[in-house]
Amino acid sequence: MDHMLSGLLHWTTRGIEVAGTLVIVVGILMAGTAFARDLKRGRSARDAFRACRAALGMAILLGLELLVAADIISTVAIEPTLESLAVLAGIVLIRTFLSFSLEVEIEGRWPWQAPRPGEAGAPTKE
Known part of the structure; x- marks a missing residue:
């Protein structure tokens, strides 16, 4: 019974790792496709690049979260x-740093800074 549970947890972990990897790969493909589409529609290269980078960053963040979950299950x-x-602990520390760095890149500000006017989450004047 213990061997069966261990095998189930092993395959569950592998499934989550595959899902995390797929999220990153599909995110890369979607971000690249959106970038090409934006350029084709006449969006400036700078704006298209920023949108592509944000989409790619979000895919990497989600993929990293899944990979950390798999590592936790595997280890514990x-x-x-x-x-x-x-x-x-080392893996989580490194991935947390990467996630934090990507979040700063995507948002363009530190998490503790208030959103700029016009950004999502910024206070509005009524």
Whole structure:
């Protein structure tokens, strides 16, 4: 029974890893397609690039979240050793830094800064 549960968790982890990778790959393809479409429709290269970069960043963020979830399941449920927990802590730390950096790139501001006027989430004057 224990072996069966371990096998199920292993394949669940692999499925989540594949999903995370697919999210990133599909995000790359969609961002590239949107970039080409924007240029074809006459959008400035600078605006098209920014939109492409934001879409790509969001896909990478979602993919990283799925990959971190798979690492957590793998480490905690399948191999709960001190060494594997230390490796998990390092992976989560690196991926958290990457996620934070991507978020700053996408938003163009630090998370604790108020949105600029006209941005989503910015206060409106009524």
